[in-house]
Amino acid sequence: MAQMVQGETGDWEIVIGMEIHAQISVESKLFSGASTTFGAAPNTQVSLVDAAMPGMLPVLNEKCVEQAVRTGLGLGSKINTYSVFARKNYFYPDLPQGYQISQFEDPIVGKGEIEIDLPDGSVKNIGITRLHLEQDAGKSVHDQHPKKTYVDLNRSGCALMEIVSEPDISSPEEATAYLSKIRMILRYLETCDGNMDEGSMRADVNISVRKLGGELGTRAEIKNVNSLKAVQQCIEFEARRQVDLIEDGQAVVQETRLWDPVKLETRSMRSKEEAHDYRYFPDPDLLPLTFEQSWVDEIKQTLPELPDQKKHRFMNDFSLSRYDAGVLIAERSRADYYEDVAQGRDAKLAANWVINELLGILRKNDKTLEESPISAEQLGELIALISDDTISGKIAKDVFAEMFTSGKNAATIVDEKGLKQVTDTSAIEAIVDEVLAENPDNVEAYKGGKDKLFGFFVGQVMKKSQGKANPGAVNKLLKEKLSS
């Protein structure tokens, strides 16, 4: 679903590559034993290593390596059993070392590929160039003082995975689909919590434009793109800006630009210009990282079923639509819940109830699935009651609402309130006769050709039976009697 930008000289194609920084889910930092918990008081989670005191030496966190390998496997990528840490040199107040320890020529994870789902139901493959380990910087706070910047080093040294994509993305929709899919995979793997509000996941977006099939244009790198919406908006803005520039006879400058989520524009970060000369070199404090392929194979054995595998299984085994399967696998816990509901029951009916009723009522009440008063077991029982004709689908909605507020089981509510569906034909027939006897004028009119009145009779019978009459039986009996 490539999206063109219309210019005065014709259509332009957008070429997008993304760099996603994902904070690794671990207890301690990449090279020190300080905590990584979010939201602590400033500078309380900083070791002397993170503060770059002279003589301090980094020691690599084993779990970070494992998480990176796990993620690489989840992205279908090549795992490099030999990788090298390098220093990326630049000065900034929130980078006490004066360099970031990162990986340059030999990253821990190489090429891979993932599948993204687009709004029109189609699927596209996006190449992964690499994934490498690196340190996060501290946090600068600019709005506390008119002339000063405050620096908190709690985040300094936290472990990041930088995931770099190939420039395979060609529209804002594809970019958001890509970011969502990466986040979903990381959450399934439990290697990053994917929380963009807390900055656990951040994206840099590389954008250029070109005439259809033409030479690649000069790209700009947009930083500070920290939500799905921002990804969409910054691409729309930046592509337009570049097309207008080129058509105006000017050139796009290769530079770093900052996304401003308030003014909805990108602007040049001049200070970053000369800082771009990073002078990478292997970090002499750290030996090259090596591990055995057998260890990688062991980790592979522990991978969960990944989102796309799950989606395809739901489509095949449960005959769900791509859309429904996509909604259910969006969160691992949601997919697990669904499978518990569907276990031994009508899988499609279960999907409808989870997607339309349960997720709907949870959203309305601002609750997460984990906080749901209705367990998967309970919802499954309700669906079983519908399937075996104990209650009608309509009554089931009332029972469901009652379950949500009281937490009671479906069967209990049906018993207590006497909601059991009447399938006994003679009982329904008695009500049908009653209704027809009470409305002779309408019976006359119906027989005279007013077909629409059929619904009226159904309604009356259902009302008299307090909704408990089996709708199929009601229809059948009414048809018989009215046509006689």
Add this chain to the structure above:
Amino acid sequence: MSLDKESVKKVASLARIRMSDEELERMMPQLSKIIGFVEQLAEVNTDNVEPLANVVDITPELRKDVVNDGDCADKVLKNAPEEIQGYFVVPKVVE
């Protein structure tokens, strides 16, 4: 190889070292000499030799993922030019 003044100026600015014109002039031949010394290595034939990141052939010792450091804000902030509410305070660096 000899470095021109612009290159010396760029290296100085990347290293955040302020240098007067006079100092730049003095550094030019000195830096050029150092580079010339290192350039002798280019005489060695390195065809088909992988770049070497380290000379010792040992596997690094890794750390277990446990929190056993930090929680020493007072020590960390001891050399801060200025401190307010536990933050380092520096001149404004925002764009």
